[in-house]
Amino acid sequence: MTSALWIRPERIKELSLLGVIVVAAVVFGFLVDDYYSGRFFNRVTTSVAITAVLAVAQTLVIVTRNIDLSVGSIVGVSAYLTGEFAADHHDASPALAIALAVGLGALLGAVNGVIVAYGRVPAIIVTLGTLAIYRSWLVSHAESKTITADSLPSWVVDLPTRTLVSVGGLDVRAVVAVVVAVVVVLQLALARPRWGRRLYAVGSNPEAAAQSGLPTRRLVLGAFVGCGALSGLAGFLFLARFGTITVVAGQGLELDSVAAAVVGGVSVLGGSGTLVGAVLGAVLIDLLDQSLVRVPQVSEFWRDAILGGLILAAVVADVVIGRRFQRRWSAEARPHTRVEDEAGAGGPPPGDGDREGDGEGATPALVATDPGGDATDA
Numbered sequence: 001m002t003s004a005l006w007i008r009p010e011r012i013k014e015l016s017l018l019g020v021i022v023v024a025a026v027v028f029g030f031l032v033d034d035y036y037s038g039r040f041f042n043r044v045t046t047s048v049a050i051t052a053v054l055a056v057a058q059t060l061v062i063v064t065r066n067i068d069l070s071v072g073s074i075v076g077v078s079a080y081l082t083g084e085f086a087a088d089h090h091d092a093s094p095a096l097a098i099a100l101a102v103g104l105g106a107l108l109g110a111v112n113g114v115i116v117a118y119g120r121v122p123a124i125i126v127t128l129g130t131l132a133i134y135r136s137w138l139v140s141h142a143e144s145k146t147i148t149a150d151s152l153p154s155w156v157v158d159l160p161t162r163t164l165v166s167v168g169g170l171d172v173r174a175v176v177a178v179v180v181a182v183v184v185v186l187q188l189a190l191a192r193p194r195w196g197r198r199l200y201a202v203g204s205n206p207e208a209a210a211q212s213g214l215p216t217r218r219l220v221l222g223a224f225v226g227c228g229a230l231s232g233l234a235g236f237l238f239l240a241r242f243g244t245i246t247v248v249a250g251q252g253l254e255l256d257s258v259a260a261a262v263v264g265g266v267s268v269l270g271g272s273g274t275l276v277g278a279v280l281g282a283v284l285i286d287l288l289d290q291s292l293v294r295v296p297q298v299s300e301f302w303r304d305a306i307l308g309g310l311i312l313a314a315v316v317a318d319v320v321i322g323r324r325f326q327r328r329w330s331a332e333a334r335p336h337t338r339v340e341d342e343a344g345a346g347g348p349p350p351g352d353g354d355r356e357g358d359g360e361g362a363t364p365a366l367v368a369t370d371p372g373g374d375a376t377d378a
Helices: 010-029 038-062 070-087 096-121 123-142 173-191 194-204 206-211 216-242 253-263 273-293 300-342
Strands: 165-167 170-173 355-357 360-364 366-368 376-377
Touching: 010 273, 038 170, 038 173, 038 216, 038 273, 070 096, 070 123, 070 253, 096 123, 096 165, 096 216, 165 173, 165 194, 165 253, 170 173, 173 194, 173 273, 194 206, 194 216, 206 216, 206 355, 253 273, 253 300, 273 300
Parallel strands: none
Antiparallel strands: 165 170, 355 360, 366 376
16 A cells, blocks of 8 residues: 555544544533533433444445435334333343344344345335334334333343443443444454455445346345344343333434434445444434533524534535545556556456355455455455
8 A cells, every 4th residue: 555545534534523522522511511420421322322233233234335214113113022022021031132122123124135135126215115114013013002111120221221340430331332342243244254345345336246246135135134133232222221112212213323324434325434433423423412402502403403414514525535535546556557557468367366256156356445445355
């Protein structure tokens, strides 16, 4: 890598987000009394856990050049049905309840994935439809009944306040550990194994990926299943945090998940973005939401307007940074191209590079942007 490309565009976006988060915290520290309290820190970290998991879920789909607008409904269905199960089976293990929520989410995500990947229907249309279908089914199933905290076992309602480490009034709670574990595992999966890099290749250029022999349909289906599974996990966290679950649980979270991913630098055009960036986007959005509530001069209308402005700014920044790096990449590539042309025809002919099989035939090397931003062989 040349000196002109010493830093990756994804890292620029992540560092910029960190800077914005710090600036926001400093500004609100002047505007809000007792802002830097352990209580407020604990509230924000507990609240952001749900948004962060959904942002990671949405990222899996967006990098394949798709979107899932049904995540809010999946959260509602998973939270309600898991709450029903926990209320009727107080002796059930926490692992079983979590597995139920994740499994329900994965099943609903698979429905989306099958229609998108194999039915060739645009994801925005499919998930907009399933958003309404899943929510309507929940309304019909619930019959106006509400899951209350009193009916749930204590380990569910105590989870949001369960502290792993406490330093000076700042608590690192179990829900934060769950988010960190999810991000670390999935980030490693996207950065290293063939599945992750191929996922980015599909989003970078779906036609080229298909012509190269990549199992694009299976990859897209896998992304939707993963998104649904994480949405189910978010549904369990939603149940634990609020305790009281109605048929409108999770409504509106689809906007927050998309906003967090886009603000976090995940390109809406697919093929680019990191899970760390998506989590930082979730932190910024939740920090602003929790902080603006404490500023009496700012109405709810302006809070929504600020969120919309953040999304627009993130999209513009993504385009500007992408174009700038594209020009620099092109400028750096020209001298190397001339040297290779002058070297003569001694090299192997085009198309004779190494190929690797994946069960669906030989796959030529496909250049894609990996989670770190470098060009890699998918």
